[in-house]
Amino acid sequence: MKLLNASQIREWDQYTIQDEPISSIDLMERAARACRDWIRRQFPTHSFDIFCCTGNNGGDGLAIARLLMLMRIPVKVFIVNAAGKASRDFTTNLERLKAIPGANIIELTSGTFPPPPDPSAIIIDALLGTGINRPIEGFTGEIVSFINAQSNKVIAIDMPSGLQSDTYSGTTPIIQANHTLTFQIFKLGLLMPCNAGHFGQVHVLDIGLAPAYLTTVESKYELTEKTLFASFYKTRENYAHKGNFGHALIIAGSYGKMGAAVLSTKACLRSGAGLVTAHVPGKGVNIIQTSAPEAMCQTDPDGEMITTIQYPLKSYSAIGIGPGTGTHPSTQKLLQHIFNSYSQPLVLDADALNILSENKPWLNLLPENSIITPHPKEFSRLFGEQSNDFERIETALEQASHLKIIIILKGHRTFIATPAGKGYFNTTGNAGMATGGSGDVLTGLITGLLAQGYTAAEAAIMGVYLHGLAGDKAAAVYGMEAMIAGDLVKKLRFPAFE
Ligand SMILES: NC(=O)C1=CN([C@@H]2O[C@H](COP(=O)(O)OP(=O)(O)OC[C@H]3O[C@@H](n4cnc5c(N)ncnc54)[C@H](OP(=O)(O)O)[C@@H]3O)[C@@H](O)[C@H]2O)[C@@H](O)CC1
Ligand SMILES: Nc1ncnc2c1ncn2[C@@H]1O[C@H](COP(=O)(O)OP(=O)(O)O)[C@@H](O)[C@H]1O
């Protein structure tokens, strides 16, 4: 699914109005009904204080208020700056709400604040949505601060008010919601870790915008979803043999960190690669051969770390390097040797990235379409500190196209930047994956996909998606706390397709 910016979303709105056709007030009603249904399911016994400005986001708030009232749910509506310019659909919804006997509508003008809400009431933030075009200030800002000061749960409609959908919002007043009910599609601002304290849990509600619009519009960003995965996935032929699925080499581990080698090797085996070899320190041979007997093993002449490769690399269709290797100068030298002698894409993680950040010119030696998998700290060691997450993804895209590599910026919504200038946000995974070794699993998995002949971008997107899916399956069984990285390997599954 493409990610759209605020003006494209407005266009999508208009497209749907003409294409379906549906009037704009009916589209607002459909959006309000979707919110009402979600709210009723989640909070069946609460009362609601709904805060509205006078644009269409406020119009949604008024329609939600009416729909809740019609179900005999207690609702108070506060209209902020009621004398301000009102949208047509806001005005229509205000008339409809006023027509309901007992409607409790309170106008708030500068300096008048509402009474503190009932402790069990839920606040609905329908002040501003995607129409925001400047930071919130003045009385609206004071109302935002008032809402944030309450201990009540807050549900934001479409966007937490004050949060920009496409750019960094800075430190101006912004609603801190527990839940955000956003319409039809994620917004960039709802994917950024720096905004997490504002959007809480995001729920995308289908309001029936015309899918055909998406084929007419360009977007730099996309979400990884099952359909994208399916578009890359290659079915195994009945007569296929292991020689058809490549030979992956995992270079990993050091004394005390052999677990990293085991996890990435096992994940590589489960990627579908035909053959997997692990290159490990001499003393690690028994560990790897016992825990991953399906893999072959090359031992380093050094017992405790990776220093030397004494065999040709050409026969390997993909190489993953870095988990648990350490950054000893001998390991650094080996990495440089690989950069100079191997021309196919590499997958670089963990200590390989730490070595790169100490030898930045080597970034230019990376074979085209190599994949690097930094977490935010590794990313800033490589490419410098960024002042916010929007800047970080921009830098990732710039560097991916400059270095002609894929950058996987790991996190809750892992971001994949491709040399073609496209960025993908992953939709799978959970905080249970914040446990040592999860990244090693990802490295092995992506290396194995690359070895089978998937392009670097496909391997990166599929790997990240599958890794998160495995995390979700592991969390469903063990809970987020009890799951460990080895469970990700066990739970790796390729989705079934028709
Ligand atoms: N397609 C969809 O998904 C659908 C969307 N729908 C809903 O419409 C919402 C978008 O509505 P919207 O365009 O009327 O904008 P909204 O956010 O209400 O702002 C209103 C006005 O406020 C002003 N303003 C701007 N910044 C400001 C600030 N900082 N402080 C104070 N004022 C500020 C600015 O006017 P200006 O002052 O610039 O003239 C702006 O026009 C969307 O989020 C969703 O809830 C659904 O109903 C149907 C389907
Ligand atoms: N809160 C989270 N939500 C979703 N995925 C997460 C979360 N925390 C970590 N992950 C995933 O787990 C992996 C952790 O990798 P990394 O930080 O390299 O850990 P390690 O070095 O311990 O293997 C990444 O793929 C990341 O996206």
Ligand SMILES: [K+]
């Ligand atoms: K809002």
